Amino acid sequence: MISNIHTHSIYCDGRDTPEAMVQTALAKGLTALGFSGHSYAPFDPSFIGMSPQATADYRKEVLHLKEKYADQIRIYLGLEQDLFSEEDGLDWEYKIGSVHYLRHGDAYYPIDSKAHILQEMIDTWFDGHVLPMVEEYCADILYMYDTRKPDVIGHFDLYKKFNDKLHYLDENDPRYLSIVQDTLHTLVHKGALLEVNLGGMAKEYTHEPYPSAALLSFLQKEKARLIITTDCHHAPLLDYHYNETVGLLRQLGFPSMVVMGQNGFEEVPLA
Numbered sequence: 451m452i453s454n455i456h457t458h459s460i461y462c463d464g465r466d467t468p469e470a471m472v473q474t475a476l477a478k479g480l481t482a483l484g485f486s487g488h489s490y491a492p493f494d495p496s497f498i499g500m501s502p503q504a505t506a507d508y509r510k511e512v513l514h515l516k517e518k519y520a521d522q523i524r525i526y527l528g529l530e531q532d533l534f535s536e537e538d539g540l541d542w543e544y545k546i547g548s549v550h551y552l553r554h555g556d557a558y559y560p561i562d563s564k565a566h567i568l569q570e571m572i573d574t575w576f577d578g579h580v581l582p583m584v585e586e587y588c589a590d591i592l593y594m595y596d597t598r599k600p601d602v603i604g605h606f607d608l609y610k611k612f613n614d615k616l617h618y619l620d621e622n623d624p625r626y627l628s629i630v631q632d633t634l635h636t637l638v639h640k641g642a643l644l645e646v647n648l649g650g651m652a653k654e655y656t657h658e659p660y661p662s663a664a665l666l667s668f669l670q671k672e673k674a675r676l677i678i679t680t681d682c683h684h685a686p687l688l689d690y691h692y693n694e695t696v697g698l699l700r701q702l703g704f705p706s707m708v709v710m711g712q713n714g715f716e717e718v719p720l721a
């Protein structure tokens with residue numbers, strides 16, 4: 451039983467129409483498909499967040515498909531809400547809360563657009579030191595969770611996206627682990643649901659999910675609730691590495707995981 455609630459279509463930066471994605475989801479046997487278009491981000495013209503018009507068209511299309519395919523698959527109208535996008539006041543069936551930028555004053559740097567841009571941010575704002583950048587990101591994640599109250603926290607350690615290429619972060623550094631483990635501990639104890647996001651792997655940036663296996667192992671001890679998503683931008687990757695990741699969670703000792711079930715987010719046993 452596979453559900454995937456983190457997907458992008460042509461209404462933002464995905465490759466396929468929502469209907470093509472529904473067709474692929476049916477062919478792959480998904481029981482639930484959630485669309486999570488990017489929230490409007492006018493502060494970054496290069497980012498494909500949905501304009502107010504695209505948002506309206508997207509909502510209409512997804513709600514139409516929800517009805518059209520109701521007897522074949524459960525479809526959900528969601529949003530990937532960036533910390534710095536304004537609230538749109540619209541009803542969404544769920545929201546994934548993500549931090550894609552750091553902001554200093556009126557200036558923004560994207561975290562996950564290009565390796566050299568992330569490096570430039572670390573050099574310009576953090577004197578070339580990665581840990582203060584991670585600290586600020588973690589503070590933003592906590593602030594985002596408290597103020598936006600998303601249903602799911604998106605790609606927790608997104609800043610590692612280019613680390614396989616640039617090696618700017620030592621993920622075994624105890625100072626690093628202490629920052630991120632403190633943040634994860636706080637989130638879990640506030641009741642947050644975190645995603646295990648396979649998007650970085652699907653696009654061959656990372657060799658591990660967000661969060662990494664070491665952080666997942668920590669989350670297992672914290673009794674965290676996790677949902678697997680593929681942050682899908684291309685329909686054939688809708689179920690990318692999904693079953694392997696269920697296996698990883700089982701191997702790490704998670705007794706259950708969360709899926710989008712008949713009644714919303716539901717725990718399913720992994721034993």
Ligand SMILES: [Zn+2]
Nearest residue numbers: 530548604605
């Ligand atoms: Zn994202």
Ligand SMILES: [Zn+2]
Nearest residue numbers: 456458530681
């Ligand atoms: Zn996404």
